[in-house]
Amino acid sequence: xxxxxxxxxxxxxxxxxxxxxxxxxxxxxxxxxxxxxxxxxxxxxxxxxxxxxxxxxxxxxxxxxxxxxxxxxxxxxxxxxxxxxxxxxxxxxxxxxxxxxxxxxxxxxxxxxxxxxxxxxxxxxxxxxxxxxxxxxxxxxxxxxxxxxxxxxxxxxxxxxxxxxxxxxxxxxxxxxxxxxxxxxxxxxxxxxxxxxxxxxxxxxxxxxxxxxxxxxxxxxxxxxxxxxxxxxxxxxxxxxxxxxxxxxxxxxxxxxxxxxxxxxxxxxxxxxxxxxxxxxxxxxxxxxxxxxxxxxxx
Amino acid sequence: xxxxxxxxxxxxxxxxxxxxxxxxxxxxxxxxxxxxxxxxxxxxxxxxxxxxxxxxxxxxxxxxxxxxxxxxxxxxxxxxxxxxxxxxxxxxxxxxxxxxxxxxxxxxxxxxxxxxxxxxxxxxxxxxxxxxxxxxxxxxxxxxxxxxxxxxxxxxxxxxxxxxxxxxxxxxxxxxxxxxxxxxxxxxxxxxxxxxxxxxxxxxxxxxxxxxxxxxxxxxxxxxxxxxxxxxxxxxxxxxxxxxxxxxxxxxxxxxxxxxxxxxxxxxxxxxxxxxxxxxxxxxxxxxxxxxxxxxxxxxxxxxxxxxxxxxxxxxxxxxxxxxxxxxxxxxxxxxxxxxxxxxxxxxxxxxxxxxxxxxxxxxxxxxxxxxxxxxxxxxxxxxxxxxxxxxxxxxxxxxxxxxxxxxxxxxxxxxxxxxxxxxxxxxxxxxxxxxxxxxxxxxxxxxxxxxxxxxxxxxxxxxxxxxxxxxxxxxxxxxxxxxxxxxxxxxxxxxxxxxxxxxxxxxxxxxxxxxxxxxxxxxxxxxxxxxxxxxxxxxxxxxxxxxxxxxxxxxxxxxxxxxxxxxxxxxxxxxxxxxxxxxxxxxxxxxxxxxxxxxxxxxxxxxxxxx
Ligand code: SF4
Numbered sequence: 001x002x003x004x005x006x007x008x009x010x011x012x013x014x015x016x017x018x019x020x021x022x023x024x025x026x027x028x029x030x031x032x033x034x035x036x037x038x039x040x041x042x043x044x045x046x047x048x049x050x051x052x053x054x055x056x057x058x059x060x061x062x063x064x065x066x067x068x069x070x071x072x073x074x075x076x077x078x079x080x081x082x083x084x085x086x087x088x089x090x091x092x093x094x095x096x097x098x099x100x101x102x103x104x105x106x107x108x109x110x111x112x113x114x115x116x117x118x119x120x121x122x123x124x125x126x127x128x129x130x131x132x133x134x135x136x137x138x139x140x141x142x143x144x145x146x147x148x149x150x151x152x153x154x155x156x157x158x159x160x161x162x163x164x165x166x167x168x169x170x171x172x173x174x175x176x177x178x179x180x181x182x183x184x185x186x187x188x189x190x191x192x193x194x195x196x197x198x199x200x201x202x203x204x205x206x207x208x209x210x211x212x213x214x215x216x217x218x219x220x221x222x223x224x225x226x227x228x229x230x231x232x233x234x235x236x237x238x239x240x241x242x243x244x245x246x247x248x249x250x251x252x253x254x255x256x257x258x259x260x261x262x263x264x265x266x267x268x269x270x271x272x273x274x275x276x277x278x279x280x281x282x283x284x285x286x287x288x289x290x291x292x293x294x295x296x297x298x299x
Numbered sequence: 300x301x302x303x304x305x306x307x308x309x310x311x312x313x314x315x316x317x318x319x320x321x322x323x324x325x326x327x328x329x330x331x332x333x334x335x336x337x338x339x340x341x342x343x344x345x346x347x348x349x350x351x352x353x354x355x356x357x358x359x360x361x362x363x364x365x366x367x368x369x370x371x372x373x374x375x376x377x378x379x380x381x382x383x384x385x386x387x388x389x390x391x392x393x394x395x396x397x398x399x400x401x402x403x404x405x406x407x408x409x410x411x412x413x414x415x416x417x418x419x420x421x422x423x424x425x426x427x428x429x430x431x432x433x434x435x436x437x438x439x440x441x442x443x444x445x446x447x448x449x450x451x452x453x454x455x456x457x458x459x460x461x462x463x464x465x466x467x468x469x470x471x472x473x474x475x476x477x478x479x480x481x482x483x484x485x486x487x488x489x490x491x492x493x494x495x496x497x498x499x500x501x502x503x504x505x506x507x508x509x510x511x512x513x514x515x516x517x518x519x520x521x522x523x524x525x526x527x528x529x530x531x532x533x534x535x536x537x538x539x540x541x542x543x544x545x546x547x548x549x550x551x552x553x554x555x556x557x558x559x560x561x562x563x564x565x566x567x568x569x570x571x572x573x574x575x576x577x578x579x580x581x582x583x584x585x586x587x588x589x590x591x592x593x594x595x596x597x598x599x600x601x602x603x604x605x606x607x608x609x610x611x612x613x614x615x616x617x618x619x620x621x622x623x624x625x626x627x628x629x630x631x632x633x634x635x636x637x638x639x640x641x642x643x644x645x646x647x648x649x650x651x652x653x654x655x656x657x658x659x660x661x662x663x664x665x666x667x668x669x670x671x672x673x674x675x676x677x678x679x680x681x682x683x684x685x686x687x688x689x690x691x692x693x694x695x696x697x698x699x700x701x702x703x704x705x706x707x708x709x710x711x712x713x714x715x716x717x718x719x720x721x722x723x724x725x726x727x728x729x730x731x732x733x734x735x736x737x738x739x740x741x742x743x744x745x746x747x748x749x750x751x752x753x754x755x756x757x758x759x760x761x762x763x764x765x766x767x768x769x770x771x772x773x774x775x776x777x778x779x780x781x782x783x784x785x786x787x788x789x790x791x792x793x794x795x796x797x798x799x800x801x802x803x804x805x806x807x808x809x810x811x812x813x814x815x816x817x818x819x820x821x822x823x824x825x826x827x828x829x830x831x832x833x834x835x836x837x838x839x840x841x842x843x844x845x846x847x848x849x850x851x852x853x854x855x856x857x858x859x860x861x862x863x864x865x866x867x868x869x870x871x872x873x874x875x876x877x878x879x880x881x882x883x884x885x886x887x888x889x890x891x892x893x894x895x896x897x898x899x900x901x902x903x904x905x906x907x908x909x910x911x
Contacts, residue, residue, distance in 0.1 A: 220553070221546040222537045225577060256534055266534040266801060273554045273739075274867065276768035294538045296801045297550055298735065298762035 001044045001108050007115055008093035009046035010085035011038050012135065013101040014054030016075050019191045025059060025101045027195060028207050033060050034101045034189075045108045046097065050088050052081045078135065079148055079157045086145040093141055100135045104198060105184035113179045114138045114171070122147075122166035126186070128173045133186055134159035143167075193241045200248060212237040213286035217246070223257050223267065223292045226250070239269055239280040242290065257292070268295050301325055302515040303365030303818040304333075308341060309407040309424070311434060313499055314355050314414030318434055323408060327904060329820055329830075333364030333408065335391045335758075336792035336834040338380030339841060341411050342389070344905060348844045352382040352491075353474055353498035355415040361465075361504075362409040364794040365817050367399050369514060370524040372531050373796035375399045375591040382845060383490035384498075385476040385651065385708050386729035386753045389841045390490030393757070393791060394465070395589035398482040401463035404508035406432055416500035419443060419472070421454060423462070426508025439502035444469055446644045447481040450503050458505065466503035467493040468646025469694055474498050476708050477651035477731075484614060485589065488648045490730060490752060515819025523813055527802070531593045535801035539596035544617035545579050547734070551621075554766075556736045559625040560680050561657035562725045562858065565736040569630030573620065576600075580620060580632035584612050589796070596798055602636045613640045618756075621734035622653025627660060627678075627686055634683025641690050651708055654731030656686055658709040658724050659701060667718050668701065675699050722856035728753035737858055737869060740765040744869050745780050745877040749852045749891075751838035758791065759784045760800070773873070777880035785831035792834060807831075833900070835885070840893055840901050849890040852878055 013025040013035050020027070025035040032040070035051065039062065042049055050067045053059055054074035062068060069088045071080055082098060089096060095118060097111050118124040118138040125137040143166060151161055162168070173183050189195045192210055199206050212235040219227050227250045234249065236242035243261060247254050257264055262280065269277040270291040277290075284290070300306050307320040323337070331340045338360045350356040359381045366374040377399040383390035402410060405426030412422075419439035426432045442450045447466040454464055463482070470478035471493030478493030479486035487493075496504075514520045530536075538546050548570065551557040555565035567573075576582045581600035588595030599612035613636045623629065623638040642649045660678050662668045676692055676699060678685040692702035704712040709731055713724035725732045730753025737744035746761025747754040756762065760783035769779060789810055790797050803809050811822040839847070853874070860868035882891045893901075 218553070220550045221578070222534070222541050224549075225541055256537060264534045266537065278768060291553070293550060293766075294546070295767070296535070296538055296763075297766035298547060298756070298760075299539075299544060299797060299800075 001112070003047050004045055004112070004115060005047060006092060006094045007046055008048040008050070008089050008096040008141075009042040010082065010089065010096050010098045011035065011042070011049065011051045011101055012078060012081040012085065012098065013059070014052055014057055014071050014074065014081055015100060015102070020189065020195065021192070023058070024189060025053075025057070027189070029104050029199075030202075030204050034104055035062070036060060037104050038099065038101050038106070039063075039066060041106045041108060042097070042099070042111075045111055048090055048093050050085045052085045077157050078159055079152060082139075082159070083145070083148045083152060086139075086141055086148060089141060095138055095140050097138050098135060100188065102189040103136065103185060103187065104189070105187055105202070106136075107180040107185045109179040110176050110185045111138070113176060117169065117171060120167075121169045123162060123168045125163050125168060125170050126173050126176065127170045128186070132160060132163065132170070133173075134162070136186060193237060196235070196241070197244055200245075206235075211235055212241060213284050213288070215242065215284050215286070215288040215290050217242070218289060218291045220291065221294045223253065226252050226256060236284055238283055239277060242269075242284065243280070263292075266295055267292055300512075301328060301818050301820065302513050303369075304328055304512060305403075305406050305408050305510065307407055308409035308411055309405065309432065310345070310411045310413070311422075312414045313412065313416045313501075318432075320407065320432075325820075328365075328818075329822075329826075330833055330904065331837070332789070332792040332814070332830055332834075333366075334362050334376070334378040334393075334792040334794040335380065335788065336830065336837070337364070337409055338362035338378045338391060339389065339834065339837045340904060341409055342380045342382070343837065343841050343844070345411055345413060346382070349846065350382065352384040352387065352495060355413070355499075357382060357413070357495060357498065359412045359492065359495045359499070360409055361402060361411075363399060363403045363407075364792060365512075365814065366793050366795065367403045368512065369520055369817055370591075371520070371795070371813060372524065372528045372591065372593045373589070373799050374794065375589055376794040376796065377402060378791060378794060379480060379487040379492050381490075381492055381495045382841075383476075383492070383730070383752065384474070384494050385491045387845060388728050388752060388847065389838050389845075390492060390752050391758065391791065391838070392480075392487035392489050392492055393794065394480070394482055394485050394487040395592075395796070396483045396485060397590045398463040398465055398506065400590065401508060402506045403512070404510050405506050406508055406510035410504075410506075412496075412499060412501070412504075415498065419500045419502055422501050422504045423458070424504065424506045426506070426510055427461075428509070432508075439500075442502050443472060447471075447479075447503075447646050448484060451483065454503060454505055461507045462505040463507065464503050464505045467496050468644060470494075470646040471497040472502065473694070475647065475693075475706055477648040477655075479646045479648050481646060484643075486643075486646070486648070489650065489755070489757075491648070493646050514817050516816045519816040520813075523809075523816055527799070528593045530802035531799055533802065536594050536798065539594050539798045542578055543596050543598040543615070545574075545598070545615055545620055547617040548620060549574060549578065551734065551736075552625075554739065556738070556740055557625055558621060558725070558732065558734055558736045560628045561626065561661040561723060562732070562736055563661070565738055567625035567628075567630070570625065572630045573624050573632050573635065575632060580615060580624075580635055581613075587614070592796065594796070594798055600636060602640055603633060611640070613643070615639060618734050619649035619653075622650045622657075622731075623686065626653050626657045626734075627683075628680030629683045629686065630681070631683050634686065638683065638686050638690065641687060645690070645694055647690070650733055651731040652690065652705075654725055655705050655707075655709045655712060656689060658712065658720075659704060661723055662716055662720055665720075667716050667720050668704075676701060725855055725857075726754055727854060728851050730754050735762055737854060738860070739867050739869070741771070741869055741873065741877065742769070742776050742780050744854060744858070744874055745776065745881055746784065748854050748874060748878060749881055751835070751842050757797070758787050760787055760797070773876040773880045777877055777884050780881060781884045784835055785828060788831040788834040789827055792830070832885075836893060836897050837901055837904075839887075840898065843893060849892075852891055
């Protein structure tokens, strides 16, 4: 993929990583860290990259072509990060793709498409029917920087105001499926569960310290008939992760047992034979025995 | 005439060959609905207090319901109600399929058979054409000893396939107190209803008719029927469609609730050998369903002949699998299938047969029965051949001593054996316990102890409480058990199959809507709950009339934890506490008697109850 002239990229990596409990920029992703991975992807398409970090943030060694700027104060939110990035991008750049370091599966084809469609607009922002993705969007440097500075002066820190107040275009994510069939570019990592799920779908090993507890899942009745196994050991820190692991390892459960990423109400989870797990956020502990049973037991 | 009903029942006095048609008032229908509710009302008014269940005084009632014949899925069912010769208490059992629809087309809402014939006969009830409903009798001589299925087949071959037939096997003819009554391979299994029919010298009843009831609101009924059918294909019923009730085996085993070796244990080490193919004891060769059912829960498994060929199909339900398998310590699936097929052929209740055999096995283990030379068969835990031989022996003209004990059922056998063996005769009120070890299932323990027909898993859904998140206080458990019993009373009176229960959001509300659409009467959720409670009380009132005493609401001593090494184990005190709360929740006296007011309400329905 060729680099697009006058097109740059800004990577915001100074976020707090609070729910992750570990600097997202430094998370291992294959042989690299997440920040290195983002740079590698964007390098294929952007003629200039600016990384915006927080004041004391530790970063891996980054090639000297990449400009690293530090926010004056840490954790002021994405608008401040955008301001630093836009201020430091060179004059040769007209528009930029802005991302955070936590979307490791960015597709350059999708970014290119956003760029192409951004022509006459100040910004183009994807939308999935529920959420906007300001950190997977393309912005015109000049008008956007002016607006960002104005918003910060007015103490209005939501990137969404940019969309409202500039000449902007939204694009439904489904229109981008041609360029990224599973819309992986929009998957981001906020929690260890997200992190593991992304590693799993990328067939990467989960680093030792990020493993979830290994639990033993026992299948009964129809789930057992479908999976053709009595039990399976899966790693999951809660039932949400367990459900996604079940779907990945036993895709045939999707439909009859797992619907919309949750257990069909005709089934339930139990820990052992006395604890009913009603809350999907219930933390799991290593060696838990998790039973999947029909609600209609007996009869 | 109220839509959905014929307004009367058929009463046939066999001794005097008199048939008449007592009317049923609309106030009765609105309160007892049909099925079990209607059946217990008729049984009570048609019998004198304290009668012998196998005497000519006894009545056997086949009760239909307003939903029979409508397009509502799983509604082709009938209830059979009588006093059980096994328990001397009420017995209400469900059976399904074409007999229900044909019997209703005779033009009545129930058939009540009383008296006794001199010779074994086949009873024909004909409700076709413009003539009045008529009955005829023919000799049963050519069918004696035949299986129920064979009898049905032959009668239909000779008399025409428009007849639908219920019949008994040899066990019913012999009046074994746990003989079944069956139609099209399905049994009204529990409590010896087959013996009651046998005692009247009837081998089979054939019915046909052409009188349809109409529906008050056919469009609305269709709408509900469509929605119910659609929902019957969802995962809520997948267990029954895909696996049938045998799916319970591994779950119960995991919960240590699979009664093993006469309830001495709650899990069976060799359980996996009973679930070789698709979690079932053998290769599945066919699926079947009752008439008018969109679920189809009957799974038929292949049974090999002695030469190893697949000869025939055997229907297998969890209850038969548990009773003839783990309960007797048997892990060979072929043996379980053979024993189950044998029970089917003779017309024996598999739970009571397996339950009594397991009891005798424990008695022999404990040397309560001398293992002398007079025993040509010694049933032993794990020995499938001995189970088969013992069943054959019981059915022979000269049963051995041990087979004669089997014939009595576990409670009466224990009384003969003495030595406090009653402590491990696993029954309540004489009815052998179904496949739920109540040691850890406290709600089920309560449900079985207070059940009016004895240890039972059908007239209560108490296990649902145990298998879901619930408050464990005695008060809450008791209330939850009452609710499942109420639900079952309505399901069994509507009648709908209990296997569809998982699809309802609000069972009473939806049932009220169904009944209103079919009958045109204005049912509400609250009225139905009232009816449910009334039906439960009517059964209890019948039992009180027949000599019930509070000590009967109990479980065998051996079930209770001796020392409470495990907190979750049921103790006697805990059960007593649960029963106390149950009685309070039902508005009974502390020890379980109906209140005077409750009795008066029942008397006002025109039943004749005299208590205590
Ligand atoms: S679910 Fe099974 S028992 Fe119920 S009506 Fe259907 S086939 Fe008959």
